[in-house]
Amino acid sequence: MEKDIEFVKEITSKEKDFSQWYVDVVRKTELADYTTIKGCMVIRPYGYGLWENMQAGLDRRIKETGHKNAYFPLFIPESLLKKEAEHVEGFAPEVAWVTEGGSQKLEERLAIRPTSEAIICSLYSKWVRSWRDLPILINQWVNIVRWEKVTRLFLRTTEFLWQEGHTAHKNEQEAEEETLKILNQVYRDYIENDLAIPVIVGRKTEKEKFAGALHTYTLEALMTDGKVLQAGTSHNLGQNFAKAFNIKYLDEDQQEKYVWQTSWGTTTRLIGALVMVHGDDRGLNLPPKVAPVQVIIIPIMFDKTKKEVRNKAEDIITILKKDFRVEIDSRDEYTPGWKFNEWEMKGVPLRLEIGPKDLAKSQVMMVRRDTGEKMAVKEEKLVETVEKLLNNIQENLFNKAKSFLQKNIREVSDYNKFKEIMEKKRGLIKTYWCGNKDCEDKIKEETKASIRCIPFEQEEASGKCICCGKESSTVVYFARAY
RNA sequence: CGGGGCGUAGCGCAGUUCGGUUAGCGCGCUUGGUUCGGGACCAAGAGGUCGGAGGUUCAAAUCCUCUCGCCCCGACCA
Structure with a gap:
């Protein structure tokens, strides 16, 4: 073991400095490297090989559930982006703009997609005429640009790769079913079975939901430093975008109606999750299903x-x-x-x-x-x-991560205890919340912990809001997040 | 964007406080040879505009100003 200790000097130990450990692992294993462009990284062949395997597993599931891949433009005219008010507001601070083409100033500036709802909706409004045109089930694998102030390899970079699904349905129920199908049948199945990362699923609060969505479902994964990472989201967009982009169809009953939409995405951030969930002081520890070399x-x-x-x-x-x-x-x-x-x-x-x-x-x-x-x-x-x-290793990695997750979910009813746990042990705290945003904000401010989700499994019992003490039957998970 | 730290060879660092010949060390790299069951050894080499720009000075890695990048802690987010 003496040799092992010596080997470790190339990688900072997890214990000593988790962030530095993470950066060391990503760079020394040649997953990625920094470039001359601020906030933009290069995904090196070993990292890209991993991503390709991840894509394959997810792409298969997306197709098995009836979706087809397509490609929409990188540029989004400002006027389109502005159509859904809540949506622009949510993304405005981090949009990169193209103002010139060659030496000509553009008449209208073009956003480099921070997400593609706007451009895709503008086309759906052209394509949808009749109830027979529905549902539209499209996914795309593309790059995204968000002008982040602080970046970290894989976890938050100015440019990143992702998959975004955009669907349109004839009624609310169908859209809701789609949103949940993606969450459970596609994402959860993929993340737990292929990436060996156990997740907690549930609904986002109003404060945390996607800008422009009716509601957002999420999958949250616990990293080994006790912080939580959002592994994927699935949004029920309701009719917000349909109304803004005028996506209407003539239904069987001869009534003209707006479509109901969903959108959902996962990113290269999941590579960061793989590193932080399974890695140790010796480096990466990849699940066989996605390892570039098994x-x-x-x-x-x-x-x-x-x-x-x-x-x-x-x-x-x-x-x-x-x-x-x-x-x-x-x-x-x-x-x-x-x-x-x-x-x-x-x-x-x-x-x-x-x-x-x-x-x-x-x-x-x-x-x-x-x-x-x-x-x-x-x-x-x-x-x-x-x-x-290989099967055994896959299973073992998942089980280890699962038991770590379970050990780090704590049920707390006392706010002081809550603060202490968030300060020292972190992990997830399961507790009651009254549903008031003021309490949510206050807790965030005082403990840096946010509501990660409102889990689907709610208990019969009720309790007191961790913050204001009001009676509530809503159980939520709190955690500090990436 | 606020507070802190760092930037010298591919990597890790010393030198900077207090300016002074040709900028060092370990690992890695190249060549040749011996090796190979948990990071082998010998010998000979190559490699630097000291993050960048400007200034002070007879003289700057070292002092001053500005700037870029990375890391950490906050505010924002996938």
Whole structure:
């Protein structure tokens, strides 16, 4: 273990400085790097490979639920953006504007999309005529620009990548069903099963909802420093945008009606969540389902047996390649020990070592990233063992995160206790809230904790608002958030 | 945008208080050789407009002014 301690010097320990640890991990594992543009990062091949795997899992679910991908313009004319009053107001401070094209000043300035409701709605109003045109179920994978004052790699950058779904429906019920379907069937399923991140789902308060929405549903994930990160949102837009953009259809009853809409999104921020939920002092610890490399093969090469070992490694990679994302690290200039540490830092779930001793016994050595457990595996059992272990690691990461989450949800009824927990342990606090924004604001101001969501599972009982003491039956989760 | 910290080779740092020859150290990098089951070793090399601009001075990494970037804590947000 002495060597481990020495290795750690490349990465600040989580305990010592969580923020610095996070930055160290992201940069040293080559997920991303800073660029010359303020607040804009480059997603490096390893990070982008991770994102591609994440996209694949989510894209599949989006399509399985009937949505199709499309692409809308990057630019949004100011007049369009201004149509929905609440919406502009919400985004105004962080919009980047294009005012010139070439050497010509533009007649109307163009916003670089901070989100695409406006531009998409302007087209939906053209496309929707009859109830037969509904529903419209469209998603797009694009970049977004928001002029943030403070940025952090993946968690908040000026430009980021995301997926945004925009749907239009013929009635309120259908829109609401869609909003919830995305939340549970698509997002929750994806985040919990693919990213191995347990979430708490619920509704946002009026204060926290999306600008222009009727209401917003959210998925909240707990990071290992006790702060919560919003992992995705699904908005029921009601008819707000339909009215602003004049999206109307003629219904079966011959009445002209406004459509009901939804929008929903998840971003590259989820990469930050993966780092902060599963990572440790040795670096990343990636869930097998999204890891760019699921199995890394390290051949142990001595002069005399080099050729045989290398051949065997090639045989093995050929077999494993059919079912897994596998790479071989046969670089001559690094020792095996160095490679072990390197790939552990990069979060590869499973390491496979092949040396002369293994050749003699027709076996390989396997080491799990999550537990460090090392075992010999007979060659004939290779494929099934890898499969079993990857599944097991996926499950283990989720279970660990789940138990951490459960341990850090505290039910509190005393405000002083609330303050103390938010100061020291953080995590989530489950308590009663009267529904008044004044209480919400006051708590935020005094403890930096906001209402993350109003969970769907409400209890029969009632209690007293944590702030004003008024009787209430509404249970909410409070936390400090990213 | 307010308060604090940092910026010297790819990375981590010393040197800055109190200006003074050719700006150092460790790791990494290149070449050659020996190595390789938990970050190997020897030898020889390469690499810097000291974040940037302006100023003070015979002389600036060091002093002054401005500026850019990153990190932390607040206000805002995915």
